[in-house]
Amino acid sequence: MPKYLFRVRLTVDGLKGLIKDGGSARRDVVERMVQGLGGRLESMYWAFGEEDVYATVELPNNTSAAAMGLVTSAAGGVHTSTVVLLTAEEVDEAVRQKVEYRPPGA
Template sequence: MSYYLFRGKYSNAALKSLVDNPEDREKAAGEMIAALGGKLHHLFFAFGEDDVIALIEAPSDEVMATCALVVGASGTMSAGSTTKLMTQDEAMAAMKAAGAARAAYRPVGG
């Protein structure tokens, strides 16, 4: 499974609803992600550009896209982004592959 960082901004209507009737959004998000075969590791409320930051583990990019589409289509978020993350082992494998592929690359002006 892969890891993803989701960052989102609540819509004005969603923020009003959360103030009027506070609810556990971690539970709601976790249930939807689990139904698709993934796992919500953490959901944080944040100050700054984003209202929510979540660390999600999903079996595929398609599942993560499905999660983002469900949330986006609900009108809950006014903006959001998803970043695919790599484990240290995956990064090390990429570094080794880059070392091997370096000979096949011609840099600009080279």
Template sequence: MAHFLLQGSYSPEAWKALVNKPENRIEVVRPVIESLGGKVESGYFCFGEYDVFLVVELPDNVSAAAFSVAIAAGGAFKTQKTTILITSEEAVDAMKKGAGLSGYRAPGK
């Protein structure tokens, strides 16, 4: 299973709705993630560029894209971002594999 970081910034209309009727949106989306065969590993509301983020485990990129499309279609976010996450072990494997690649050269070299 793949891991993803999902980040979103609510629209002013969504914030108005949440102020009028507060709810834990992370718990609202949990069953949606589970319906895709995934699980929410962690989720937080935050201050800054994004208002909420989730770390989720999903079967594949298509499932992550499906969730992202559904969220975008809902209209509550003014901005959203999905980032594929890899483990430290996978990063080391990628570094080793990258070291063995031939034919690539940096621009201007």
């Protein structure tokens, strides 16, 4: 199943919700959402820096990942950015593919 990294920035409303509910409760909400999409929450970490949360998730496909990002961002408590993660074997397969390409100016 494809893996995704969700980078999450909390809005002011999201921070208020976190203070009210706590981190464990928010993780449980995310886990239920991911399971409802047919996936699995692999990890979820709170962080300092530009992002407040990093979650690694297995989901059936890109459509499920897009739906998750759209719905959570549209609710107003967070802004999400989604990164598709590749295994070493998937990278091996990618580098074996023949790609026809001409660089600019060549």
